[in-house]
Amino acid sequence: GSMQLTLCTAGGRQLIVPEALPEWTKRDLHLASPGLAEVSPLATQIFLGQCELDGSTTLAELGATTGACLTLVFTPAVRVVTASGLDARVWEFPSGRTLSVLKERDHGICFVVFSRGGAQVLTGSRDAAKLWCASSGKCLHTFELLIPGSVWANQDCSTFATFAPDGAAVIAACDQHRAKIWCTSSGKCLHALSGHQNYVYSVACSPDGSRAITGSFDATAKIWDSRSGMCVLTLEGHRGAVTRAVFSPDGSKMVTGSLDDTARLWCAVSGECLRVFDVANDFVDFASGGSRVLTVSRRRDYAALWCCATGEEHGLGFVCLYALSPDGTKVMTSSDMGTSVWCASSGELLSQTSGDGAGARVEREGSSGTEASGQGTGVSVESEALRRTGEGEDDAGGASPRCLFSEPVE
Structure with a gap:
């Protein structure tokens, strides 16, 4: 029978x-609660004690009985930017309200990056990066890149630029085998990071913003002092282009991914190579607070978690789509067989749904953006967001659509 809940x-x-x-x-x-019928379920969390009512879980499975008092938590609003062709749109999530439209006049948008808190958006095309106010859509500054089309064509461009953690600077790959650091308030170039012998593929900041790391076609990664622009370490050992380089959450380690089909773990202080993971990879990042490394190969449709301490591999199987939760504790993988959510620390399968693997791969931009993942299983948010924004198909220019979530709006 029915029951009364609070x-x-x-x-x-x-x-x-x-x-x-x-x-x-x-x-x-x-739908039945007064005041909640017009609120998306993605905007709330509901708990009975420590157990969450999530997904397809029923009240009976949760253990709710008549007279039970459930805790209702409203999750913070975030912003979503979807880009395809010459336009990028900034949306409020989960309401789906359009905040602004960012117009790129000359070349298609190849990457989008949110500042921490979602106040600003950086978009990149082949010749320039533009800094926008996310709320008004006003272009604040234009930064010259001039990267050859052959580089864009062969790289996941989401690694080409990032915000400093405090939002005061932008770091981006640019011409003449360099990366540059620009001031977001004045638009002036603060430093040109010169020293690579080939084009820069990847840039990232340390969590405290004091250092930057660049990965290059020359098979090296370099560590830079963000304040002086001086190179302090060069990481050598890869035999192919370094396509991704990131710091661990505590800044003590770094991981690099390369076209030589290895990922390498490094000490951020000495530059010593701590481990080599023999795996084809197009994406590498830290998970589980920096104790694990996630590698994904789109060439082989394979994902794996690696223990930083032992080098042990835990395969996550065949993967078409993937996402890492904002806190790094969960990994979502999706294929034709369905969608799975894994515990990043143990590799344990937490949940699995059957299906056709439909969805969108959501870019992770270090501290500058988060994947489409909720605080529960982190599976359903991305498809809901794309349904709300209507950006599930290619538009002008035929560019592959991109979708990026900001951190909770400040």
Whole structure:
């Protein structure tokens, strides 16, 4: 039979649901609750004790009985930028409200990056990067890149630029085998990071913003002092282009991915190579607080988690789409067989749904953006966002659509 439930918010507000049914899911509870019918279920979390009512879980499976008091938490708003062809659009998520349209006049948009908090957006084309106000759509500054088309054509361009953690600077790959650091307030170039012998493929910042790392076609990665622009370390050992280089969350380690089908773990202080992971990779990043490395190969459709301490591999199987949760604790993989969510620390399979693998790969930009992942399993947010924004298809220019989530809006 039916039961009466109470939803309690952190502010002390109480919502009474007089006739809830045991087979109801979170969406059903939303539709029946006063004041929640117009709120997307993605904008809330509902708990009974420490257990969350999420996805297809029913009230009966949660253990709710008549008279139960459930905790209602409203999740912070985030911003979403979707880019395809000559346009990028900034949306509010989960409401789906359009905030601004960013117009690129000359070349298609190849990458998008959010500043921390989502106040600014950096877009990149073949000849320039542009800094925009996310709310108004006003172009604040233009930074010259002039990277040859052959480089763009053969690289996942999401690695080409990033914001400093405090948002005061932008670092981007540019011409003449260099990267540059620009001031976001004045638009002036602060430093040109010169020293590579071939084009720069990847840039990233340390968590405290004091250092930057660049990966290059010359098979090296270099560490730079962000304040002086001086090179302090050169990481050598790869036999192919370094396509991705990132710092661990505590800044003590770095991982690089290369076209030589290896990923390497490095000490950020000495530059010593700590481990070599023999795996084809197009994406590498730290997971589980820096204790694991995630590698994904789109060439072989394979993903794996690696233990930094032992080098042990935990394969995640055949992968078409992937995402890493913002806190690095979960990995989502998707294929024709369905979608799986894994614990990043243990490699344990947490949940699995069957399906056709439809969805969108969502770019991760270090501290400058987050994947399409909720605080629960982190599986359903990306498809919901694309349904709301309507950006599931290619448009002018035939460019592959990109979707990036900001951190919670400040």
